[in-house]
Amino acid sequence: MKRLISRTAMGLAAAALAVGGLTTTAQAAPAAVADNGDPTLTDVYIWATDVNLRQQPTTDSPRLAVRSQWWADAVCQTQGQMVHDPAVGSNNWWTAVQEFAGSDIAWVNNLYIRGGEKIAGVRDC
Incomplete structure (x- = not known):
């Protein structure tokens, strides 16, 4: 039930974003991993x-959105710029996330995703 509520909230947030920004400015998913409803996407939690x-x-890179304690669909992960956060550590792994399957892509450094330096279950880009 908690998962269903989270998914419903993500859907509503995505609809709001369609008016305000993320869906119009994010890069397209890498061609090899474009989703279109693929159930193999991994749910990740930005803690x-x-x-x-x-x-x-x-x-x-331009900031597309800001999220707090939020569930997303992870498309893939890759190494990018090293991010240093004194409270959390350092990491150069980034995950491409979607509001919901098929929506536009945005990148989050793995420091802020539950799961460690490289997120288990999320394929490489």
């Missing part, structure tokens, strides 16, 4: 607050 979702796996 931190005020986490930037980026257009590319680098902090120099």
